[in-house]
Amino acid sequence: MDNNLYADHMASLCRRYDDILEQSGFETLNVFSGAPRMQFLDDNPYPFKVNPQFKALVPITDNPNSWVIYKRGQKPKLLFYRPVDFWHYVPPAPQTFWSAFYDIELLSKPADAREFLSADRAAFIGETERLQDWPLGTINPEPLINRLHWARAYKTPYEVACLREANRIAMAGHRAAEQAFRSGASEFEINQAYLSATGQGENTMPYGNIVALNEHAAILHYTHLSTQRLPGTELKTFLIDAGANCNGYCADITRTYTYADSEFSQLIAAMDEKQLQLVDGLKPGQPYPDLHRQCHLKVGELLAQFGIVKSSAESAVESGLTRPFMPHGLGHFLGLQVHDVGGHQSSPDGGATPPPEEYPFLRTSRTIEESQVFTIEPGLYFIDSLLAELKASDLASEVNWDKVEEFRPYGGVRIEDNIVVGADTNMNLTRNWEAQS
Template sequence: MDKNLYAEHIATLQRRYDDILEACGFDTLNVFSGAPKVQFLDDNYYPFKVNPQFKALVPVTDNPHSWVIYRRGQKPKLLFYRPVDFWHYVPPAPQTYWSDFYDIELIASPADAKQFLSAEGAAFLGEADGLDGWPLGTPNPEALLARLHWARAYKTPYELACLRQANRIAVKAHRAAEAAFREGASEFEINLAYLQAAAQGENRMPYGNIIALNEHAAILHYTHLSEQRLPESERRTFLIDAGADCNGYCADITRTYAYRDGEFADLVAAMDEKQQELVAGLKPGLPYPDLHRECHQKVGELLNRFGVIKTSADNAVESGLTGTFMPHGLGHFLGLQVHDVGGHQAGPEGGVTPPPAQYPFLRTTRTIEENQVFTIEPGLYFIDSLLAELKDSELAKEVNWSKVDALRPFGGVRIEDNAIVRADGVENITRNCYAED
């Protein structure tokens, strides 16, 4: 990663953090990377996941017991944990594009950090388990967190570069996963092909990969990964929702494939067209829920065009019929976290703008602004539990149940890209990465 780009990024962060600390009445932030957690009744640890507030300040994602001490107007101090340990890997002292921007102290034990901390005028960000009696400061102040979360929505050029690289890695792996599907691999084998192509292990993935064949594509967060290979005659659908990591920033991409030509393949192609129209709708000044409503209109159009419903798209949206076939939100903020923070926030000071009552799972209610990054992921599914509820409702007469039964074995379709909002248009990171090959 370019050092000059990072220099601009850390300068922006310092201005941002200085202003936020002053507004909230603090001089210092003590930010803990976190500590590994021991599994219940065992002596092994759960996979370590870094505190996102820590990696917001320094691109270190895999080193527990580390700290960033940020004092207003000063160079941030990084306490980097390097134990003497013959059991586990010990990371080298940082010597990379970002290390000159931190005053780095190497600590050999977790307790060594205590001497560098002060509670006076300080706020603490992180989990405090095992830190009783430490001089941490005010733990996780809501007003300060609200301002940090709000600001995270506006990405710096360095952050955008990381998100582009995460997409490049993920697109390469998506191509490998599609090839494995077409060769008859099981869900488990497809996932291995994905991880190998990404050169990232499961613990580094931003979330559990969704690798779904046939009816499993109707399970929105399916991560079971069957080891069973399907005979060619039974191969119908492959839905993959999987990402990658770059310096702590996430990719989040979904593709759906039909094994052979036919009506479902046509539905996938039609959804792809609708998805790109929705990406183009990411315009500064538009409330995100308005784009979500437009998504339901497009889903209604597809349901009508493919004969799944007997009524018009307008009527299907108005009655809530489209919600059976697309129960989730259109997308979300993307950045250091897959579902990045602040999506429902009303303003920098906090408060919540809840999603519309008819769309309770919408993760973003903010107004779209320049330099924000979103996922756009419309879907259309045949989910047994929701279809059973629909069949018992007054709207059942609006549905062509024979067509539902014909498409049910395919599970569903979802297409997801990652996109940067620009003043003069949208940069579709994901499509650009596909076009690079």
């Protein structure tokens, strides 16, 4: 990673934190990375997941019992946990592109951090389970966290570079996964090929990979990973929603493939065109729910084009007929978290703007602005439970149920890219790497 890029990022970050601390009435921010949690009735911990507010200040994702102490106008202090331990891997002291930007103290015991902490005009962000009676300051103050969440929506060039690299890694995995699918691999084997190609393990992935064959593609968050191989005569479709991690930043990419040419492969190609149109529609100044409504119009166009519904696209949207075929939101903020924070926030001070009543699962109701990063992920699915409700409704006569039955074994289609919003043109972090395959 470019040192100058990180230097500019830290300068921007320090200005942001200085302003937010002053607005919130604090001088110091104490941020805890988190501690391992033990499994119930066991002596093994759950996989460690870092406090996202910690990795917002320093690109460390895998070291519990560490701290960042940020004081207004001062160089951040990193308390890096490095125990004397012959049972487990002990990370080396940080010597990398970012380490010069922190005053680093090494901790041999978690309790050693206490002497560096002060509660005077301080705020604390993190879990407090093992920190009773520590001098933490005000614990997780909502006004401060609201301002931090609001600001996270605007990405620096360093953050964009991390997201771009995460996309590069993820696309290598997607290419390997497609090859494994076409060779007849099981869902489990496809996932193993993905992990191997990315060089990242399951606990490093930003979320559980969705690797779905045939009708499993209709389960929006399918992570079962069947070990059963299907013969070529039974293989129809493959949907993979899988990402990668770079310095704590996430990629979140979805592709859909068919095993052989079919009408459903034409539907996938048509959805791909619609998805790119929606990417182009991501413009500063537009409320994100308006783009979501455009997405439903495009889904309606596909439903009519392929004879799935008898209504026009406009009528299908107006009546709600498109909703059972696309029940999720068009996309969400992306960054240090897969569903990055602040999507429904009304202002830096807090408050919430709920999604439209007819689209309750839309994760973003903010107005689109430059330097924000979104996923754009339209889909069209044949979900048994939603189809059953539709068949029992007044809209049932508007559906060509024979065509639904033809497509039901394919499960569904989703196409997802990661997009940086620009003043005039957007940056598609995903397609550039796909073009280089």
